[in-house]
Amino acid sequence: MKIYIVGSVGSGKTTLARKVARKLQIAHFETDNFVWTHQPTGDIRNEPEVRDYLLLEAINRDAWVIEGVHIDWTDAGLEESDQIIFLDIPFRKRTWRIVLRFIRQLLKIEKANYQPTFTIFRRMFKWNIYFENEMKPVFLVKFNKYEKKVHTLRTDKEVEGWLNQLERG
Template sequence: MKLLIFGSVASGKTTLARKLSDELNIIYYEGDCIAWGFPNEKRYKRSNQEQKEIIEKIDENSSWIIEGTYRDSQKILYDLADVIIFLDTPLYIRIYRMIFRFIKQKIGYEESNYKPTYDMLKHMFKWTIDFERNRNFHKKRLIEYKKKLIWIRFPDQLKGKNSY
């Protein structure tokens, strides 16, 4: 089983990936960790070639779960996946989650792969606005994969869909 979970910032991708990873006993990967390197605690953007090599290495496994936002450098994942879950969580829920997550990270209650700065929070809002502006692009792109696509607006829609 190769499962891609796609969505905007704070749509619930990581939470769902962790849950399915536990339930299905399949390792999961964060798309951010494919796109970004963290040598010596210094974050850097990997080249498209480096990302491709990481994806090819992951794909050597017969099963995987990868969650992330859309990146041209990772679009091959849509072809490799057996199932694509698009978490199209309403904007008001995502805004609440971004703010709540930021507070939890700032007080040390939740860990992250990035430093929870106000600048990062500002970027999350920018990425969310960009996602909303490009909504039609994502819809058109996802239609190509409709045979393996599960489109989720609210978490309760996932109940009973664990027959991946």
């Protein structure tokens, strides 16, 4: 099974990908980790050749779940996937999740790939708005090509229903 999960910051991509990877016992990849090399002194953007190599290395596996907001350079992953899950969670709910995540990270209840700073916190709100106004329309057009394998999930109930269906095979 090869599953590609996409959506905005706060949509639940990572949470869902972790659940899927555990249930199916398959590898889980975050597209952010293809784009960035995380270091104690700060993240370093990978060259496109490195980023693309990491993506190809992941999609050449027999089974995987990849999640992220990136679809501009990840066509190979979208092509190879059996299912594309678009988490089209409402804007307000994503905003609330961003706040909760930041609090959990500050309290060290939730781990982050980055240092949870107020600057990053503010950027997440901007990314959320940018996704809604700029990226989402691009996603919807791009998904036309893959319409038979795209599942658009808008609520927690729909996500749980899809997960239950996945379990049943």
